[in-house]
Amino acid sequence: MLHTSARRAAGRVGAATVTALLALPLLLYLVAPILGLIARTTPAVWISYVCCWQAVSALRLSLLTASIALLIVVIVGTPVAYWLAHHDFRGKGVIDTLIDLPLVLPPVTAGFALLLLFGNQGIGAWLQTHHLRISLTPLAIVLAQVFVASPFYVKQARAGFEAVPRDLRLASATLGAGPGRTFLRVTAPLASHALVAGAVMTWARALGEFGATLVFAGAFPGRTETMPIAIYTHSTTNLPAAIALASTLVIVSFAVLILAREIAGRRLRIALAP
Amino acid sequence: MFSKLRRAVLPLGILVAAGCGGAGSTGPKMEPPSATARTPQNVRLIAFVGAASKPPSSEARDAFEKAHPNITIDMTFGGSGTLLNQMTLEEIGDIYMPGSDDYMDKAEEKQAVALGTRKIAAYLIPMICVQRGNPKGIHSLEDLARPGIVVGLAETGAVCLGDVADEILRSAGLEERVKKNVITYARSCDQTQQLVQLGEVDAVIGWDAFKHWAPDDIDVVPIARQHVRVRSIPAAVSAYSRQPEAAQKFIDFLTSDEGKAIFAKHGYSVAPPQT
Numbered sequence: 001m002l003h004t005s006a007r008r009a010a011g012r013v014g015a016a017t018v019t020a021l022l023a024l025p026l027l028l029y030l031v032a033p034i035l036g037l038i039a040r041t042t043p044a045v046w047i048s049y050v051c052c053w054q055a056v057s058a059l060r061l062s063l064l065t066a067s068i069a070l071l072i073v074v075i076v077g078t079p080v081a082y083w084l085a086h087h088d089f090r091g092k093g094v095i096d097t098l099i100d101l102p103l104v105l106p107p108v109t110a111g112f113a114l115l116l117l118f119g120n121q122g123i124g125a126w127l128q129t130h131h132l133r134i135s136l137t138p139l140a141i142v143l144a145q146v147f148v149a150s151p152f153y154v155k156q157a158r159a160g161f162e163a164v165p166r167d168l169r170l171a172s173a174t175l176g177a178g179p180g181r182t183f184l185r186v187t188a189p190l191a192s193h194a195l196v197a198g199a200v201m202t203w204a205r206a207l208g209e210f211g212a213t214l215v216f217a218g219a220f221p222g223r224t225e226t227m228p229i230a231i232y233t234h235s236t237t238n239l240p241a242a243i244a245l246a247s248t249l250v251i252v253s254f255a256v257l258i259l260a261r262e263i264a265g266r267r268l269r270i271a272l273a274p
Numbered sequence: 275m276f277s278k279l280r281r282a283v284l285p286l287g288i289l290v291a292a293g294c295g296g297a298g299s300t301g302p303k304m305e306p307p308s309a310t311a312r313t314p315q316n317v318r319l320i321a322f323v324g325a326a327s328k329p330p331s332s333e334a335r336d337a338f339e340k341a342h343p344n345i346t347i348d349m350t351f352g353g354s355g356t357l358l359n360q361m362t363l364e365e366i367g368d369i370y371m372p373g374s375d376d377y378m379d380k381a382e383e384k385q386a387v388a389l390g391t392r393k394i395a396a397y398l399i400p401m402i403c404v405q406r407g408n409p410k411g412i413h414s415l416e417d418l419a420r421p422g423i424v425v426g427l428a429e430t431g432a433v434c435l436g437d438v439a440d441e442i443l444r445s446a447g448l449e450e451r452v453k454k455n456v457i458t459y460a461r462s463c464d465q466t467q468q469l470v471q472l473g474e475v476d477a478v479i480g481w482d483a484f485k486h487w488a489p490d491d492i493d494v495v496p497i498a499r500q501h502v503r504v505r506s507i508p509a510a511v512s513a514y515s516r517q518p519e520a521a522q523k524f525i526d527f528l529t530s531d532e533g534k535a536i537f538a539k540h541g542y543s544v545a546p547p548q549t
Contacts, residue, residue: 112359120364135364136350218350218360219325221332233351236325236464237487239471 069145081157111215140217145206160194324373486541
């Protein structure tokens, strides 16, 4: 008996080792270029280029706009995800594909599309008569980020809502809870893992957004120059500075993502505790 | 649940308010960089500047603003074509300063700049750019055709530098032979420079300024005078400018001795070469 369980345990360890070895190539492929990037940044270069106010300003702008974009995506994306998860209707496939479109559209094309819509050739002229300008302003950064990053949240949230058993929602309704209360007390908590995962991916994609932002918001230092744009403008004439900025963005993003997962994970554990 | 939501939203609201930049805020300002005169004396200009000119043009802007405290210049940087599209689609901007003169030609064709306002801030002189120390012993265009030499060029038709390289190689009668050694065509000037800077190729036909952009990685070899094709970095007043006088003042500053000294400091040629 003891001999059999020991053999099973050894088998589990062996399977885990094989799985880890199979996972290793992709992990190395993902990590090695990033480590190479960080390794090329010397402290002297970092102090020269990253500690300047422009880099700090670009990083702050990136963090701020990505966070606002995430908030907007959560507010407007959650109803879309819920609608698609729980309702069947004609043309649902078309709506589903439309949501996927920003994923396949080259970001520069997305930038021009937004510029044509919100710029002087579109509704921009009318908006300007009401003293609101969107193109080439920080607001354009947020809109570009919402456009390219929202599918990540909507798709994850939809999968999360679909995974909530219908019986539980019905039970909530039979106990007298309205749709809003059922959503807040039953559906949303049970789909929390997917919602958080989608939010994290959306924030990360918004933070790294470059092409659409450059075209739609421009690259005004201190105003619309986000970290990815600062990396691009520096890469033209000063590659060491661009690498230092890129390393900083990677490290800060990694730290924020780890922190977000940790906080979200802890809250979820508390929320789901019996 | 709602109180939790309020707690989550509140810090973001504060962040937005901070980003909106009240008086005295040093953070990113959310108001558009519109080209409106703040007072009859105080003027705000928008300049669309090729990304490669960022270091000298930013320094020139700082010096100009110091000398003209009533004029503020907001600069945006990017590829010359993208900038031209932004400027024409938005019908905005006061100064256009692309990375090379062919984009200024396009701007003039589109009537996006005021004719007669174009001035040259710096000259772009083609050179053979090799890795530091010239390990492959490349001393002429003929050497680019040697077997085993790995060459990168900018793409003809897409990048001004590509057209220039094409003209140079045709002038030297080496077009076919050198192109046998070309392993890649870059889509921008900076990508062309990075090919040799990162050691992907032995040589590229680039601009003289590449040496200044990456002094630790790049050496330059002059091209025989009869084959050299010179280009320039021009600046002109936008056709959409509402303050053309102030915009012209900045362009005049760029081409003044002080402006030229700034460009020269950043490795650009500020006088036309003898060809």
